[in-house]
Amino acid sequence: MSVTTPDSTTAKKPKFRFTWDTSILLLLLVVWVAATLTTDNFLSTTNVSQIFSNTSEITIMAFGMIFLIIVGEIDLSIASILALGSAMLGWSYERGTPIWLSIIICIVVGTLCGFINGILVTKVGLGSLAVTIGTLALYRGIANGLLGTKTVNEFPDYWTSFGFDTIGKSWIPQSLPLIIILGIGFGLLLHNTPFGRRSLAIGQSPEAAKFAGVNVIRHKIIVFTFTGFMSGIAGVIYTFRFSTAQADNGVGLELLVISACLLGGVSIFGGIGTMWGVIAGVLLAGSVESWLTLREINAQWRTIVTGILLLTSVAAPVLINKAKARRKVTKSL
Amino acid sequence: MAQKGDLLLQMTGVQKRFGGAIALRGTDLSIRAGEIHALLGENGAGKSTMLKILAGVHENDGGTITLGNKPFQVGSPQASIEQGIAVIYQEPSLFLDLSLAENVFIGRQPIKGVGIDWKAAQDEAGKLFKELGVSLDPKRQARGLSIADQQVVEIAKALSMNAQIILMDEPTAALSASEVERLMTVMKNLKAANKAVIFVSHRLDEVFAISDYITVMRDGATVSQNPVANTNLQTVIKEMVGRELTELFPKTTHKIGDVVLEVKDLSNPAFFRNVSFNVRSGEIVALAGLVGSGRSEIARAIFGVDKYETGSVKVKGKELKKGSPVAAMEEKIALVPEDRRQQGLFMIAGVNRNISMESFPNLVNRIFINFKKERALTATWKEKLSIKFADASASVDHLSGGNQQKTVLAKWLATNPDLLIVDEPTRGIDVGTKAEVHRLIDAAAEEGKAILMISSELPEVLGMADRIIVMREGHQVTELTRAQATQENIIAAATTGKVA
CATH class of the missing domain: 3.40.50.300 (P-loop containing nucleotide triphosphate hydrolases)
Incomplete structure (x- = not known):
């Protein structure tokens, strides 16, 4: 069973540990080096700028998703929330609503969708996988009902440039500061506040969290709600980046978001995850995608590579733990 | 035969x-x-x-x-x-959806020709029921x-x-x-x-x-x-x-103060009925009885992890909100639960994070956790309870049972509770650490905390408690003072429900 560790009065300095998150950072560096060597303009400002703006929705949604996976839940409906928000934005703007109000509507709708997911999962007691597969279809369906096959693409230039223009003459996409601010904010929320600690605690042991005075149900509803909120923001950015509001916006993005989280070391079983790991995960996925595009490798292969990355990120931690456990057993014999 | x-x-x-x-x-x-x-x-x-x-x-x-x-x-x-x-x-x-005959002969159904001979199975099962002196219909479903x-x-x-x-x-x-x-x-x-x-x-x-x-x-x-x-x-x-009472328990006498916890007619019919007692400041009250007599459930109901149906819980004269651990913690109640691995600790987290879990109000500057204060908190309790560990951020899974239990105790003592409920505080830990845990509980009572202790170990109950409430099958059988209690009368009450 357990072993008593010897008491040491000297505090140990945190050593560099070869963990999953640090390996992802290394892998990211390897990909960058390899991509730079094998393509002409991988590290060009245009391409780096592209990588950031291409991953902006994924990153923003991942900031919510990391909390959800950490508390032991999941939301497969985020891309549909993005689409419904986007459709609402287009639909209301087309009917003469001021653009700022349409943007708020998009975000409010996203938040509401997340809240509904949270209520269905916690109060009705259904599994989040089942609930969000349902709402994945439902929200997308409502978006279809609103816009049908129509697209709305007459948005004010000021806003559509936000999606892909850079700041002044620099390479920095206009959406990047927003992402950085959100990243710092959610990073602090996860790692430096009681809310973040409680999220990790719930994922590690819902039972012990209850005994520690954590209101598990309320906490999960909040996390679902702000994942919806982030999907709403992603909906705004997506709409303006492509200058298009339509019902099939962002199909399949949920898989990219979830794989970025898992790639970034968030445990699919909950309770473990770091914000910078997830950011590295998103950048890794985005960089690989960009590398393959520059190498003119076709879309099917790119999808296959994404699939392999996802499988690796789920399987590797499990395999590593098994290997560790085996070593421990041999040691104790 | x-x-x-x-x-x-x-x-x-x-x-x-x-x-x-x-x-x-x-x-x-x-x-x-x-x-x-x-x-x-x-x-x-x-x-x-x-x-x-x-x-x-x-x-x-x-x-x-x-x-x-x-x-x-x-x-x-x-x-x-x-x-x-x-x-x-x-x-x-x-198998609740199968008939009684099918349940009796599951895996060994009598065969006639190519099919199962249900008639034979039913007759045979019916015969067995009759031999046992009960009238059950072999054809009915087991459900219900x-x-x-x-x-x-x-x-x-x-x-x-x-x-x-x-x-x-x-x-x-x-x-x-x-x-x-x-x-x-x-x-x-x-x-x-x-x-x-x-x-x-x-x-x-x-x-x-x-x-x-x-x-x-x-x-x-x-x-x-x-x-x-x-x-x-x-x-x-x-x-x-016939176990020997050893000198393990350094029980001292304390000044008994005002009533801290008052439980009145508390019922959760599945587990306990009409339970009434109180615990005063500086006093250790034990809930004795067999495993399954409803003791842990009473603790869970007081702390709000479970709800109860009728009755009331008052803390320092004020009615406590039902079913809310948050409210219980606001009223300075702490519960060291029965199962430290499932309920008491986050096993993959370090001592650090486990101890700070209930003390955020004291560790937060505006909104952020002050890591320096968090480390200081861990250091303080490591010292006070002599918890042995090398790395405060290494998973508590590697600690011995005794050090794990001390960690649970530490994180709740750190909230400075007025009422400390300890459920099987020394289960599965070595003798030396047991004595230490007893000393800590005794010291908490000395400080004026009210202690409600649940224990299946009679020597522990007799050694520590000022008053002992004996439970049997969800009912309060009797209440004994320290002077009245013996192993014999507690066991007699817990097993027969009669007061010796």
């Missing part, structure tokens, strides 16, 4: 070790055909281990077991069944049967497999009085059919009503084996509790 009085089972010097812990240290038992044999002992005396060896779940490390004149083949539950030993567990595991009737179906199944020895682990624990009556009839009919029945029970009144023989176990060994006529309730209780 065995004749009445034939020796069916003989266990001599049976030993069983689990890692470092000795569960059986030389147990003897002889069972004859046509007798009902009660196996008694406190929690942890080794009764269940013994049953599990016979059931084929565990293998004994030493000693001999013979069945009739053949050695017992220890191996699998299947092997035990083939040797004529059947175990009826407290919670029967019937009472626990007692489900046990009868299990017994019928055992008989259909030619069981000679029927082991029953606390068969009456979940039964109502009239169901107990029926089960006793069934047991008598088994006896009349020259089967041997071994049963574990904590209800001593029943034991004396039905058994032919009584074997008492304590600390993994057989203390006595007597025909029921040669013993009595007082003797049996003395034999069960």
Whole structure:
């Protein structure tokens, strides 16, 4: 069973540990080096700028998703929330609503969708996988009902440039500061506040969290709600980046978001995850995608590579733990 | 067919070790055909281990077991069944959507031609039920049967497999009085059919009503084996509790202050009914009783992890919100739960994060956790409770049980509670650490905290408590002062429900 560790009065300095998150950072560096060597303009400002703006929705949604996976839940409906928000934005703007109000509507709708997911999962007691597969279809369906096959693409230039223009003459996409601010904010929320600690605690042991005075149900509803909120923001950015509001916006993005989280070391079983790991995960996925595009490798292969990355990120931690456990057993014999 | 009085089972010097812990240290038992044999002992005396060896779940490390004149083949539950030993567990595991006949003959359905001969199965099951003296329709579904009737179906199944020895682990624990009556009839009919029945029970009144023989176990060994006529309730209780009270518990006397906790007519009918008591500042009140007597559930209801149906909980005169641990913590209640691994700790997190979990209000500057304060908090409690660990951020899974328990205690003491509830505070930890935990609880009372302690260890209860409330099957049997309480009168109240 357990072993008593010897008491040491000297505090140990945190050593560099070869963990999953640090390996992802290394892998990211390897990909960058390899991509730079094998393509002409991988590290060009245009391409780096592209990588950031291409991953902006994924990153923003991942900031919510990391909390959800950490508390032991999941939301497969985020891309549909993005689409419904986007459709609402287009639909209301087309009917003469001021653009700022349409943007708020998009975000409010996203938040509401997340809240509904949270209520269905916690109060009705259904599994989040089942609930969000349902709402994945439902929200997308409502978006279809609103816009049908129509697209709305007459948005004010000021806003559509936000999606892909850079700041002044620099390479920095206009959406990047927003992402950085959100990243710092959610990073602090996860790692430096009681809310973040409680999220990790719930994922590690819902039972012990209850005994520690954590209101598990309320906490999960909040996390679902702000994942919806982030999907709403992603909906705004997506709409303006492509200058298009339509019902099939962002199909399949949920898989990219979830794989970025898992790639970034968030445990699919909950309770473990770091914000910078997830950011590295998103950048890794985005960089690989960009590398393959520059190498003119076709879309099917790119999808296959994404699939392999996802499988690796789920399987590797499990395999590593098994290997560790085996070593421990041999040691104790 | 065995004749009445034939020796069916003989266990001599049976030993069983689990890692470092000795569960059986030389147990003897002889069972004859046509007798009902009660196996008694406190929690942890080794009764269940013994049953599990016979059931084929565990293998004994030493000693001999013979069945009739053949050695017992220890191996699998299947092997035990083939040797004529059947175990009826407290919670029967019937297939609820199948008929009773199907349940009795599951996996061994009589075959006629190419199909199952349902008629034969039903007739045979009906015959077995009749022999057992119960009227159950073999064609009905198992769903909706009472626990007692489900046990009868299990017994019928055992008989259909030619069981000679029927082991029953606390068969009456979940039964109502009239169901107990029926089960006793069934047991008598088994006896009349020259089967041997071994049963574990904590209800001593029943034991004396039905058994032919009584074997008492304590600390993994057989203390006595007597025909029921040669013993009595007082003797049996003395034999069960005969443990030595050591000087482990440095209980000191404290100034008893105002009432901190007042529980009135608290009921959650599934677990406990009409429980009323209070705990004062500086006082240690123990809830004694057997496992399953509703003690932990009372603690959970007070702390708000569970809800209760009727009654009230007041803290310092103020009604406490029902079902809210957050409200309980605001009123400065702390609960060190029964199961430290599942309920008390986040096993993959370090001591650091475990200790700070309930103390955020003191660690937060506006919105962010001050890591320096967090480390200081851990250092303080490491020092105060002499918790031994090398790295405060390494998973608590690697700590010894004693250090884990101290960590749970530390994180709740860090909230500076007015009422500290400790549920089995020393379960599974070594003797030295036990004494330390007792010292810490005593020191908390000294500081004026009110302590509610739940413990299944009588020496601990007697050593620590100012007052002892004895629970039995969800009811409050009696309340004893420190001066009145003895191992004997607590056990008598906990097992018979009568005040000695």
